[in-house]
Amino acid sequence: MxxxxxxxxxxxxxxxxxxxxxxxxxxxxxxxxxxxxxxxxxxxxxxxxxxxxxxxxxxxxxxxxxxxxxxxxxxxxxxxxxxxxxxxxxxxxxxxxxxxxxxxxxxxxxxxxxxxxxxxxxxxxxxxxxxxxxxxxxRAATEAGAYDRARAALAALSTREHEVAVAVGQGRTNAEIAAELFVSVATVKAHITRILTKLELGNRTQIALLVHDADLC
The missing domain is CATH 3.40.50.2300 (Response regulator)
Incomplete structure (x- = not known):
């Protein structure tokens, strides 16, 4: 940018x-x-x-x-x-x-x-x-099968990636997630990149929607 x-x-x-x-x-x-x-x-x-x-x-x-x-x-x-x-x-x-x-x-x-x-x-x-x-x-959470699909997708993440995904779903910034998990902002960004790749998502908003569909925030 x-x-x-x-x-x-x-x-x-x-x-x-x-x-x-x-x-x-x-x-x-x-x-x-x-x-x-x-x-x-x-x-x-x-x-x-x-x-x-x-x-x-x-x-x-x-x-x-x-x-x-x-x-x-x-x-x-x-x-x-x-x-x-x-x-x-x-x-x-x-x-x-x-x-x-x-x-x-x-x-x-x-x-x-x-x-x-x-x-x-x-x-x-x-x-x-x-x-x-x-x-x-x-409204997204009421779509047929949304909960099960979201849970199944998030199950593919590692424990730390899952923690980061849930924090993104809760609206936390990279800095806030880093402070909460006692890691660097660069590490948080790396986790988010891996989450996007594993789940074939385009951005943080789609992570947040998925976490909400799974009823985790």
Whole structure:
């Protein structure tokens, strides 16, 4: 990641794009490098303007945010994706998280919160709004077989990897996990990398969803 966090804004509303761009370009350590009006435009914009974080609208006419998130996270060295939604009841948010998004924001979030979210996601910490996270994750746990599948997947981890996974599910940062387990932050990062590889997951958010499905947090 570059010293300045490069952000790309994807939204089918030109006024929303303009507002986000104006707000984020004035935030310390953040620059908006490009915009896209639909998910189908995103690959070309990313090719021309590599980004560290993509702010992704969900509801777009041609390629929606879920499909665009999945395609973006499949790229080599993909940017982090934070989905944007107007309503906290949007049923597509959970699908976007499972597609590889690092979290989501409500569009009416205060500007400072959006800028802080961009910085946190760029640093590797997922953004899951407390206002809606519990409802969405509870829905995930009700899916048929989710509990059994999650338990079976986590059983493939070593004891220490399991401890780290549960801590991630509880929302702890790398530094907090390191302090709790009396290891270095680098060791925690190594464990998370192995967890992602073993479980074929894309990011920390998906670890958290799996831990919740297993009823471990």
């Amino acid at each position: 570059s010293a300045t966090i490069r952000v790309l804004v994807v939204d089918d509303d030109a006024l929303v794009r303009a507002g986000l761009t104006m707000m984020l370009d004035g935030a310390d350590g953040i620059t908006v490098v490009g915009e896209a009006g639909d998910g189908d435009e995103l690959p070309a914009v990313l090719d021309a303007h590599p980004a560290d974080v993509v702010l992704m609208d969900i509801r777009m006419a041609r390629v929606n945010g879920i499909a665009a998130t999945r395609r973006t996270r499949a790229r080599a060295e993909p940017p982090e994706v934070v989905v944007l939604t107007t309503f906290d009841t949007d049923e597509n948010v959970l699908r976007a998280l499972r597609a590889g998004a690092s979290g989501f924001l409500l569009k009416d979030s205060p500007p400072a919160d959006i800028a802080d979210a961009v910085r946190r996601v760029a640093a590797g910490d997922p953004i899951l709004s407390p206002r809606v996270t519990r409802r969405l994750m509870d």
